[in-house]
Amino acid sequence: MSDAPFLSVRDARVGFATARGPLRAVDGVSFDLQAGRTLGIVGESGSGKSVLVRSLIGLVGAASGAEVAGQVLLDGRDLRSLSPAELRGVLGRDIGIVFQDPMTSLNPVMKIGRQIGEGLRLNRGMDAAAAARRAIELLAEVGIPEPERRASQYPHEMSGGMRQRVAIAIAIACEPRLLIADEPTTALDVTVQRQILDLLQREQRQRGMAMILITHDLGVAAGRADDIMVMYAGRAVEMATTREIFRSPRMPYTEALLRSLPRLSDPTHTRLSAIPGRPPDLARRTGGCSFAPRCRYRDTRCDEAQPAETREGGRGYACFHPIGAGA
Amino acid sequence: MHASAAKGATIAAVRPRRRWHWALALPLGWLVLVAFLAVTADWIGLPDPAAQELILRRKPPSLEYLLGTDNLGRDMLSRIIYGARTSLIVGICAPFLGFLIGGAIGMSAGYFRGKIDLLAVGFIDVLLAFPALVLALTFTAYLGQSLFNVTLALGILSIPAAARVSRANTLAWANRDFVLAARTIGASNWRILTREILPNLLPPMFAFWLVAISVIIVAEGALSFLGLGIPAPQPSWGGMIADGREALDVAPHTALIPAAVMFATVLSLNFVGDMVRNMVDPRRSAL
Amino acid sequence: MHWLARQVLRLAVVLLCVTLLTYLIVNILPGDVAIVILGSLATPQDIAGLRADLGLDRPMLVRYFDWLGSALSGDLGRSYRNGEPVAQAIADRLPVSLQLMVMAQNIALGIAVPVALLSVRRPGGFFDRMSASAAFGFLAMPNFMLGIVLIYLFSVTFDLLPATGFTPMSEGLWDNLVSMTLPALTLGLIEWTVLMRVLRSDLLTTLKEDFILLARAKGLPPWRVLLQHALRPSSFTLITVLGLNIGGLIGGAVIVEQIFALPGVGRLLLGGIFNRDLILVQGTVSFIAAGFVLINFLVDMLYAVLDPRVRYARFRS
Numbered sequence: 014m015s016d017a018p019f020l021s022v023r024d025a026r027v028g029f030a031t032a033r034g035p036l037r038a039v040d041g042v043s044f045d046l047q048a049g050r051t052l053g054i055v056g057e058s059g060s061g062k063s064v065l066v067r068s069l070i071g072l073v074g075a076a077s078g079a080e081v082a083g084q085v086l087l088d089g090r091d092l093r094s095l096s097p098a099e100l101r102g103v104l105g106r107d108i109g110i111v112f113q114d115p116m117t118s119l120n121p122v123m124k125i126g127r128q129i130g131e132g133l134r135l136n137r138g139m140d141a142a143a144a145a146r147r148a149i150e151l152l153a154e155v156g157i158p159e160p161e162r163r164a165s166q167y168p169h170e171m172s173g174g175m176r177q178r179v180a181i182a183i184a185i186a187c188e189p190r191l192l193i194a195d196e197p198t199t200a201l202d203v204t205v206q207r208q209i210l211d212l213l214q215r216e217q218r219q220r221g222m223a224m225i226l227i228t229h230d231l232g233v234a235a236g237r238a239d240d241i242m243v244m245y246a247g248r249a250v251e252m253a254t255t256r257e258i259f260r261s262p263r264m265p266y267t268e269a270l271l272r273s274l275p276r277l278s279d280p281t282h283t284r285l286s287a288i289p290g291r292p293p294d295l296a297r298r299t300g301g302c303s304f305a306p307r308c309r310y311r312d313t314r315c316d317e318a319q320p321a322e323t324r325e326g327g328r329g330y331a332c333f334h335p336i337g338a339g340a
Numbered sequence: 341m342h343a344s345a346a347k348g349a350t351i352a353a354v355r356p357r358r359r360w361h362w363a364l365a366l367p368l369g370w371l372v373l374v375a376f377l378a379v380t381a382d383w384i385g386l387p388d389p390a391a392q393e394l395i396l397r398r399k400p401p402s403l404e405y406l407l408g409t410d411n412l413g414r415d416m417l418s419r420i421i422y423g424a425r426t427s428l429i430v431g432i433c434a435p436f437l438g439f440l441i442g443g444a445i446g447m448s449a450g451y452f453r454g455k456i457d458l459l460a461v462g463f464i465d466v467l468l469a470f471p472a473l474v475l476a477l478t479f480t481a482y483l484g485q486s487l488f489n490v491t492l493a494l495g496i497l498s499i500p501a502a503a504r505v506s507r508a509n510t511l512a513w514a515n516r517d518f519v520l521a522a523r524t525i526g527a528s529n530w531r532i533l534t535r536e537i538l539p540n541l542l543p544p545m546f547a548f549w550l551v552a553i554s555v556i557i558v559a560e561g562a563l564s565f566l567g568l569g570i571p572a573p574q575p576s577w578g579g580m581i582a583d584g585r586e587a588l589d590v591a592p593h594t595a596l597i598p599a600a601v602m603f604a605t606v607l608s609l610n611f612v613g614d615m616v617r618n619m620v621d622p623r624r625s626a627l
Numbered sequence: 628m629h630w631l632a633r634q635v636l637r638l639a640v641v642l643l644c645v646t647l648l649t650y651l652i653v654n655i656l657p658g659d660v661a662i663v664i665l666g667s668l669a670t671p672q673d674i675a676g677l678r679a680d681l682g683l684d685r686p687m688l689v690r691y692f693d694w695l696g697s698a699l700s701g702d703l704g705r706s707y708r709n710g711e712p713v714a715q716a717i718a719d720r721l722p723v724s725l726q727l728m729v730m731a732q733n734i735a736l737g738i739a740v741p742v743a744l745l746s747v748r749r750p751g752g753f754f755d756r757m758s759a760s761a762a763f764g765f766l767a768m769p770n771f772m773l774g775i776v777l778i779y780l781f782s783v784t785f786d787l788l789p790a791t792g793f794t795p796m797s798e799g800l801w802d803n804l805v806s807m808t809l810p811a812l813t814l815g816l817i818e819w820t821v822l823m824r825v826l827r828s829d830l831l832t833t834l835k836e837d838f839i840l841l842a843r844a845k846g847l848p849p850w851r852v853l854l855q856h857a858l859r860p861s862s863f864t865l866i867t868v869l870g871l872n873i874g875g876l877i878g879g880a881v882i883v884e885q886i887f888a889l890p891g892v893g894r895l896l897l898g899g900i901f902n903r904d905l906i907l908v909q910g911t912v913s914f915i916a917a918g919f920v921l922i923n924f925l926v927d928m929l930y931a932v933l934d935p936r937v938r939y940a941r942f943r944s
Contacts, residue, residue, distance in 0.1 A: 072840060098848070105846020117837040122859050131855075132845040183841070466644040469920045470912075473878030474896070478652050478912055481900045558769040562882055565771045566897060581775055585886070588775070588790075589783050596779065599772040607767040 017089070018045035019223045020191060025083035027061070027068045036296040038064045040247040042083075046240075048190065051217065051224040053238025053255070055231055055270070059292045061247040062227050063195055070108055070193070071100045087191070105136035109184030109222075111213075113196040115176035119168040125152075126164030129183050136187045151182040155212060174205035178212065185216055192217060192224045198233065210237055231270055235259065243267050246293050246303035248319075253328035263325075263335035265308045302333070310334040364615055367608030374605055378425040386418040390573045398591035410594045411583055419575040420601055426487065426576045427605070430560045434491045435552035438498025439506075439545055446503035447541070450510025451533060460507070464500045472497050476559060477568045485571045490563060494556050505548050506541055513540050547617045554609035561602055577602045638924050645916045646698070650691045653909045694909070703910030708902050713910035717892055723793065724891035727810055727883065728876050732869070734815030739822035744853055746823075747830045762820035770879045774813040774886045781809060791888040810887045814879045818872060825868045829861035836860075863930065870926030874919060 027039040039061045046052045056062045067073040068081045071092065085092040087107065092100060112118040120128055129151055130144030139147065145164070152160035155178040168176055177197065184192060194213055198206035214237055217224045226238055234241050235255060242252040243264065251264040262268045269288045290307035293299075301316035302308075308315065312334075320331045377384070393413035401408045407416035449460035467475070479493035513519065514537060522532050563569030564578030572579060577598045584595025697704065703713035746755040765773075782790035788809050794802040833839065834857055842856045843849075881893030888894070892911060899907035 070844070072843060101843075101846040101848060103846075104844060108844070110841065110844045112837055112841060114837065118841045120838040120842070120856055120860070123856070131842075131847070135851075136846055180841075183845070462640075462644075465641055466648060468874075469641050469645045470916050471874040471877040471919055473881055474912060474915055477881075477897075477900065478649065478908070481908075482652050482655055554767070561769050562771055562878075566882065566885060568900070578769075578771065581771060585775055585778075588779050592779055592783065595775050599775055602772055603768055606769065607764065610763065610767050 019048040019088055020046040021084075021086040022069060023084040025065060025069065025085070026081070027064050027073065028080045029078060030080075031296055033296045037298065038079075038247055038295060039068065040298075042244070042247075042249045044242055044249065044252060046191075046223050046225065048223045049217075049221050050239045051214075051226055051237060053226045053228065053234030053241045054244060055228060055234050055241055056244035057229055057292055059246075059295070060244040061295075062244050065244070066193055066195065066225060066227060070104055070110075071097075102136070105132055106187055107190050109187070109189035109192045111177070111180050111184045111192070111194045111197045114200040115173065115180045116168065116200075118180055119176060121168055124165050124167060125171075125179055129164075129179070129186055132183065132187050147186070148182075151186055152179070155179070155182045155185075155216075156208075157182075173201050174208065177201060177205075177209050181209070181212060181216065185220065185222075188220065190222055192222045193227070194224065195227045196229070197226075199229070206233075213237070231274055243270070246298075247295060248303065248331065249322075249329075250304065250332070251328075251330040253330075257328055261337050263328075263330040263337060264304075264332045265310050265334065265336065266304050268336055269307075269309075302331075310336075364612065367611040370604055370608045371612060374424050375428060377421045378428050381418075381421050381425055386421060387415040389414060389419045389422045389575050391415070398587055398594060400591065400593055407597050408591070408593045410580065411587055411591070416580075416594070416597060419580060420577070420598060423575040423577045423580060423598070424601075424605075426570055426574065427557045427560060427602075429487065430491050430494060430570075431553045431557040434494035434556045434560075435498045435502075435549050437491070437495030438552070439502040439549060441495075442499035442502025443506040443541070443545060445499070446506030446508075447510045447533060447537065449503070450507040451514050451529070451537065457507075460503065464503050467496070467500045473559070473562060476563060477566065480563060480568045485568065487570060487574070490560060490569050493563075494559055497559070498552055498556065501548065501552070502545070505544055509541050509544055510537055513537050547613075550609070550613040550616060554606045554613065557602075557609070558606060634924070634927070638920065641920055642917055645920065646695060646913045647691060649912045649916065650694065650909060651687070653905055653912070654687060654690070698910070698913065703914070704906040706899070706907045707904045708907070713907050716895055716907070717911060717914055720890055720892045720895050723795075723889055724880050724884065724893060727807060727814070727880055727889065727891060728873075730807055730811035731814035731818060731876060731879075734811055735818035735822055738815070738819040739826060742819070743823045743826040743830060744858075746827050747834065747853065747857075748849065750831060758823065762823055765817055766820040768817055770813055770817055771882050771886060773816060774809070774883060777809050777813055778886070793887075793889045807889075810883045810889060813883050813886075814876060817879075818876065821868060821872065822865060826861060826865045829864050830857055833857045833861045866926065866930060870923055870929075873922050873926075877915060877919060 022045070023043045025039055025042045026037065029036045029038060042061075042065055044052065054062045054066070064073055064079075068079065069085050069092070073079050074081055081093075083093075087103065090103070092103065095103065119125075126145055126148045129148035130139070130141070133139045133144040133147055134141065149160045149164050152163055157163050157175060157178055163171070163175075168179070171179070177200075181197075192213070197213065198209050201209060210233065213224070213226075216222070226234065228234055238255055240252065240254050241258045242249050243258070243266065244250065245266050251258070251262065251267045253263075258267060259271065262271060266288075269286075272286050273288060275283075275285055288307055293303050293306070299316070301318060302320055305311045305315040314333050320333050322329050322331045323335070391414060393409070395413065397409055397411055397413040399405060399409045401416075405415050405417065407420060410416055410419065445460050445463070449457040476493045476497055479496070480489055483489050483493070519532060519536050522536050527535075560569055560576065561578030561581070564576040565582045567579075567582065569578060570576040580598040581595050581602070584591075584593075584598065587594050694704070701714055703717070705712055706716065742758050746758050749755060778790045781788040789806055790809070792806055794806045796803045830853075839852060839856055842852045847856075877893075880891060881896065883889070884891040884893040885897055892915065896908065896911040896915070898904075899911060
């Protein structure tokens with residue numbers, strides 16, 4: 014395996030023109046991802062995590078009214094320099110995506126088998142019969158019983174967990190090298206969540222894919238991601254391995270997130286600690302750190318300028334008052 | 341969920357507020373002109389629309405006959421203007437009648453529900469079971485052709501649409517808290533209907549009325565075209581087009597001029613109607 | 628099946644009311660029929676005598692049920708004018724009217740679907756705005772006006788297509804189609820506007836759905852996304868509108884048959900009205916209205932079949 018990262022993003026930006034002025038949903042995010050590793054992108058609603066990832070692969074772009082900038086290298090290829098047709102080829106063959114709500118992400122009037130086989134026929138050149146057979150195999154692989162029968166069913170005939178398994182089957186059908194899971198368990202029952210995450214992890218290990226796991230739930234990221242990138246208001250405020258994040262968070266936001274996780278070991282009636290305030294309006298950015306209004310370590314410096322990224326070994330964070338490191 | 345926020349932001353977020361732009365001037369101007377001429381027709385010294393001069397039949401437009409003459413030598417300009425009068429009378433009164441009756445039916449159905457609603461919906465269904473034109477021409481054929489009967493027939497045709505709009509809106513409003521509040525202070529049904537519900541029905545009804553005007557004008561034109569509308573010799577655009585059909589090869593203006601006038605009027609009505617609807621009720625879908 | 632039974636019952640009631648209403652309107656003037664048959668020089672005794680013979684002195688409701696009974700067994704009476712059985716006259720002319728309406732609908736769809744798809748590729752773009760303006764313009768045209776204009780253009784000016792006259796299919800398919808072209812165009816060129824708007828609106832809504840995003844994420848080219856994923860879920864309203872439009876199509880057929888002298892049911896009806904042929908009019912209007920009700924009923928059923936989600940929900944209740 015080469016040392017060069019499989020996915021390399023530099024200074025990604027996404028902006029929308031709205032009635033209230035330009036809105037920067039993603040404001041200069043950079044990260045690397047090695048093959049075979051899982052990156053967990055963690056953040057609240059509105060932090061820009063979904064928009065970031067979708068803009069990287071071209072699902073959010075000029076056609077949807079967004080301005081996209083930055084460099085995206087997938088296995089050495091600059092995705093931004095590709096023509097639309099070439100980009101579609103990369104999407105189909107090398108990238109697989111699982112969305113949050115399988116009820117809306119599956120076509121309600123198309124049979125399951127066909128939805129799985131579609132990508133195979135287009136990107137792997139299979140004929141209808143071969144694609145249908147492979148679809149049944151994939152359904153079995155993701156743990157759906159009676160796959161032949163299920164392949165001729167419609168999404169509404171299945172439970173939520175099963176539908177998400179189908180979505181995963183679609184995502185891995187063409188043997189992608191990068192798997193993106195955008196809040197894959199948020200719409201599911203808790204009991205099913207773990208099964209789906211196990212399935213994702215198993216598929217990733219078996220196929221050696223790089224994986225991006227987007228979630229607002231640190232607990233989900235904890236068990237499944239190798240590295241974690243914390244996003245807030247469109248910026249990456251901290252990035253480190255999972256261990257480092259949980260052991261020694263540097264960014265006060267990360268610390269606050271960790272503190273707000275309820276623990277079974279806490280005594281009963283412990284008050285849940287929440288982060289006061291609300292995420293900022295991305296159309297009206299101030300000059301200072303976006304988290305400052307809610308941060309307990311805030312001082313005048315935080316309001317004047319945005320903290321630049323500090324590197325510490327393999328990790329990074331953007332704060333004037335990192336916890337645990339020298340101020 | 342951020343995904344939906346992104347989706348929301350990607351839709352053309354800025355919808356410009358409708359203002360009066362120059363494009364409105366042309367259709368509005370045409371409508372004002374037509375209405376003005378129709379109203380003042382008797383006083384501007386037009387030749388008698390029924391006066392035939394067979395020697396001068398089918399003459400193309402000239403200085404003396406600004407729009408030419410028709411197949412019986414009658415002055416086209418004068419006939420068109422008097423025809424406008426007919427069209428406007430029918431176009432405005434018929435839907436008005438429809439909305440009076442249909443609106444009342446719909447309000448009763450939506451407010452009182454139960455058997456009244458069932459009856460009303462059934463009645464509307466039966467009216468709607470006929471293709472509109474077929475019902476209208478059956479009416480005029482057997483009840484007699486006259487301006488009044490045509491207006492009546494087309495008015496009856498407007499009842500279902502009006503009833504549906506008023507019923508749907510009444511259903512929506514009748515369950516609101518302020519109606520409940522009025523009931524608790526002992527207001528009678530009549531009072532609630534007229535004071536609370538009716539004012540809220542007026543905007544959508546008005547919008548619908550505007551649409552109906554152009555539909556009815558076309559319907560009256562169709563009836564007259566078939567010979568089952570306004571009886572000759574009273575001029576009507578539809579009738580003129582029918583008369584002109586014979587002479588398409590020798591004197592196309594006899595058919596094409598009334599056709600163009602009718603088209604321009606309907607187009608202008610639709611255009612202005614759309615603009616007004618956007619201002620009155622912008623939540624409407626873009627249909 | 629309980630739901631289905633209720634729909635059929637409702638259908639029967641509506642049909643009953645429709646035929647009754649027709650009968651009432653048509654027979655509202657009592658004197659006509661006998662005068663028509665005997666001529667205006669007939670004496671009052673002759674008129675009374677004929678009316679008794681024809682059973683016209685019985686109460687209207689009795690006559691109605693009499694008529695209804697015969698109608699249900701296929702006998703719609705005989706035309707006063709030429710004695711021809713009404714049912715037969717309708718049957719002879721029905722294929723022409725049906726052909727006209729089907730051709731018109733096909734032309735409308737053939738224009739509406741591609742235009743909607745192309746408009747939706749770049750919403751707000753040049754083609755979209757042009758097609759919206761064109762739709763607005765054509766929608767404002769009364770069909771009789773368009774018919775006249777088309778005749779003027781294609782018949783009088785360029786002599787490409789016949790202005791009147793109908794060639795039955797038995798005398799040659801090509802000639803038949805040529806004779807039906809202008810009439811079908813007259814109806815189709817107005818019908819497409821409504822269909823296009825509805826389809827476009829539905830497509831735009833569907834394109835915002837997540838499964839479209841997933842389809843793009845599979846690397847599918849935009850055309851395939853449109854045709855294979857967006858089109859089918861967007862067609863439901865289109866089909867409903869197609870059904871709703873049939874009423875307008877029938878009315879339009881009456882006018883078009885008259886303009887182009889096509890021997891269809893609409894022209895039969897108009898002829899019956901002008902000739903004061905009550906029985907003929909009674910039978911024809913009832914037939915048209917009943918047919919219209921049945922078609923709407925079938926469209927409702929079709930809707931349930933096409934949308935698997937609707938099918939699932941309805942037949943469960």
